[in-house]
Amino acid sequence: MEKKLNDLIDKALSRRKFLAGAGTATASALIVGCSSSSPAPTPTPTPTPTPLDVPDNDILNFALNLEYLEAEFYLYAATGHGLSTADALTGAGTTIVPPNIAAVPWANSTYAQYANEIAQDELNHVRLIQSAITANSGTPVPRPALDLTFFAPLAVAAGITTTPTFNPFDGTNDFLIGAFVFEDVGVTAYSGAAPLLTNNNILSAAAGIQAVEAYHAAEIRTLIVGTSIATNDQTYIAIANKVSALRGMLGGGNETALSVSSIVAADPTNAIAFHRTTDQVLHIVYGAAGGAGLGKGGFFPNGLNGKISVTAS
Incomplete structure (x- = not known):
């Protein structure tokens, strides 16, 4: 049997509590578990701090970093090569890949077709977000340095292997586990980010991307x-x-177990996709549990590019 890995999914949040990754004190206290005594009653209640605003382009650049990661993974799996220089943008970091990497030796042509389709979708997402940022008078960040060998230590941490030997490019089933990591991340990250977007056109595009990520995940x-x-x-x-x-x-977040009876990762009460904050997503892709000030690691050895890149808790 081939060795496997996987990563990510959810946690409920509201529009005003999403900014953990952007550094809000409220989210930091919730996630870290910082506690403080309830303030003594006063005639005039202490006003609730106004949450920091996160510009749409900062949110889009955060999403762009994740799309770069997905696109690189699927392109290498499908073709043995990553993003073109033009798609990675000027100043792009390098991508670390397993030695002698090549396209996955597929069990049959149908799996190859699946991989090629998803690879093209993720490449199109990269291009769409870059265009959306530019159209919104912003500058899309280039691809950050990525490490596609990080699946191996994650597999050890998950108890899948005892040595860091897992490689999602070794075979069809290995690829499926690697893909399972990223697609659930994409769905929950977009669910969490959407309420923060203020431009309706950008929100519509983000919802469309999330829908495709959900199709991929399913x-x-x-x-x-x-x-x-x-x-x-x-x-x-x-x-x-x-x-x-x-x-x-x-x-x-609340993880939904994969079973033969149910493959839909959804809140069992309301049947909606789970959400993750930027902070939670950062901890997953950096491969480290709670802790403020984490700015790199895991799949992003030098961190994400853009303003949302350091954990708040």
């Missing part, structure tokens, strides 16, 4: 379950759930 979940059913072997479901447990530890 596709990957279905393929993992389908493999388990076809082989009467739930090894890969168990591996995916180990990854869910790890990302829940790193980034909080």
Whole structure:
């Protein structure tokens, strides 16, 4: 059996509590667990601090960093090559990949078709967000330095392997686990970011991207379950759930277990996608649990580019 990994999903938030990744004190206190005594009653209640505003372009650049990561992963899996110089933009960082990387040796042509389609989708997302930032009088950040070998230590942390040998490019099932990591991250990150966007055109585009990420997530979940059913072997479901447990530890949120009876990652009460704050997403992609001031690590060895790049808690 091939060794696997996986990462990410949710946590409820409101528009006014999303700014943990942008540095709000309220979110920091909630996540870190900082406690303070309730203030003594006073004739005039202390006013609630006004949350910091996060410009749309800062949110878009945060999303762009994640799309760069997804695009690189899928392009390498599908073609053995990453983003072009033009798509990575001037000043782009390098991408660390496993030795002798090549396109995944697919079990059949159907899997190759899936990978190629998702790779093109993620590349189109990169281009769309870059264009949206430019149209909104901003400057899209270039691709940051990325590390696609970080799956290996994550697999050890999740209890999937005992040595850092997992490689999502080794085979079809390895690829599915790697993809499972990123697609659930994308869905929950867009769910969390959408309420902060003020430009309706940008919000509409973000909602459309999230919908595609959700299609991808369901596709990957279905393929993992389908493999388990076809082989009467739930090894890969168990591996995916180990990854869910790890990302829940790193980034909080309510994880939805992958099973043959349900592949939809949704709040069981309201049937809506879970949300993650920027802070929670940063902890997952940096591969580190709670702690303020974390600005790099994991898939982003030098950190994300842009203003939302350091954890608040």
